[in-house]
Amino acid sequence: MSGMFVHNLRLGVASLRRNPLLTTLMIMSIGVGVAASMVTYAVFRAVSGDPIPEKSAQLFAPQIDNRGPQYNHHGEPPDALNYTDAMALMRAHKAPRQTLLFQVGLSVMPDDPHKMPFKALGYATYGDFFTMFDVPFQYGSGWGAEEDDARDAVVVISRSLNKKLFGGENSVGRRINLDDRQYRIVGVTENWDPKPRFFDMFSGNAYAMPSQVYIPFTHAVAQKIDSYGNNNCGMDGKRGEDWDSWLRGECVWISPWVELDTPEQVQAYRQFLDGYAQEQRRAGRFNWAPNNRLRDVPAWLDSEHAVPPESRISLSLALGFLVICLVNTIGLLLAKFMRRAPEIGVRRALGASRADIYRQFLAEAGMVGLAGGLLGLVLTALGMLGIGLVFEPQIAKLAHLDFALVLLTLLLAVTATVLAAFYPTWRAAQVQPAWQLKSN
């Protein structure tokens, strides 16, 4: 069987070499169609992947409606919390692990006076953040509840910032100057940058540059470090005159996360949120029925439209284009195979079964598919360079050609071509051997 397969491949190559023009047209058709699909798929894959697959079903983003139905979009509560509600969740401590976070932008003052200060973006958060999101560490670790409670000036920095400031050495215990305050380094993260950045969809930072610093939330609030991310005060909301009135106000700017390990915990947390909203209603703060959400990571990303619509549209268009290319290939293969009706008739007369004809012609189509796939790879690689013309640069740089994509490209090309070849091959196998005698 394998000998016959190799023989069929040899026949396929010989046949393809016989009509170079037709062969080139087919290979180009497949190659271009596959490349268009793969380039757009590379983008789609980059933006639609699960950023934390091992825990995405245990991490939940609570949402509380602090505005009321008249301000909500399609009845959805805001996708962040105000300070009052955020702190209420933390104080209640109804989840095994919980954190709050908002984006901060801090000026790093290097010790070396010859070096210029620069801005480092990161998050003010709680110590649970690092455990909840499985943040990998190069040196040290995150801080604990004590530092949170004490509002300590501690910091976790990224590997790249550590390299920039300390040449990559273990800097745990050393100090850095951020916004004119001294911070003690407790940990250095590995390069960690989940895409999309699911925990901070609110700031519109889904595909932003990796974070460089993390400081305690409690410390940031105590030091009145303003949010560097979004702050949504609703339709006619006002930020307030000063820091304290902002904290007391209804502007939302804090992303809350809880880790819930069992369905029972999830159920209990939902009840807790509803109970909290009822309480606020009784207290006169909310005059609407509880309207809360508790979404896990996939549901959260879906509700936040993490996959840009243009990625979906371009993938659909590219797949449609591939179908057109395949229909074109069907026509070309049909022309090619039917021109060989005399040969098919002779082979049938000499003992080839229909299955033999199928095997021979599908092997030939497979060769076309493989050649188309190789061309598709080259075009995909070129296409990767041009993604930035269509997508935003931060999304464009996520798409890359890796081994899985190479394999998928070849597999798609061969499979699609072999499938496209079924109709032409079926027609070829219908050739009646008797015609060979009668046509003479």
Next chain:
Amino acid sequence: MLKMTHLSKVYRTEVVETYALRDFNINVSEGEFVAVTGPSGSGKTTFLTIAGLLETFTGGQYHLDGVEVSNLNDNERSRIRNEKIGFIFQAFNLIPDLNVFDNVEVPLRYRGMKAPERKERIMNALERVGLASRSKHYPAELSGGQQQRVAIARALAGSPRLLLADEPTGNLDTQMARGVMELLEEIHREGATIVMVTHDPELAARAQRNVHIIDGQVVDLAEDPRFHQAVHAARANSPA
């Protein structure tokens, strides 16, 4: 070896039924060399395609080498074609993209034969038709007579029980035709069963037996007096 009883073949369209063969009876014994003759459109080729399992029939029975073939599926028919029947076509029907060796190899490939055995059979068959030295040539590089010899080698390589030839010299000039015919006679003398369709009385005269077809039925050769006389004349002139 080949026995058809009350066999019929009808081509139907919406408006008309055409009988290509009607109550057709023939019995060819092992080792015979039979010429099937008849005018154009008489049903000779239809007989040959049914005999070679290239086409199904409408009614009656057909036993090939003791096997009733009417209920065989496509695969079984392909296998019998491959193992028991050798075809020689008027237009040679060599595959133009394969060289002589590869052309002769085609039926052996479908039999799943191992490479050394294939090679031995191919070279033996080519030697027998006198073309062993041309094994790497392509059909277009050969004369018509040589191409038909390759086709005969292809038919012989699988050691078939039955050789079916359709006007084997129809596309050849007289000299080449004579050579091919002598080859067929030699193959027959070695024990092969040959059924040859022809409308050429001279060729028919060289077969052991003539089966004459008119309007899809076997008739006595005497019913076609002109052809009958031509065959007799050819036999009288034959050197054998």
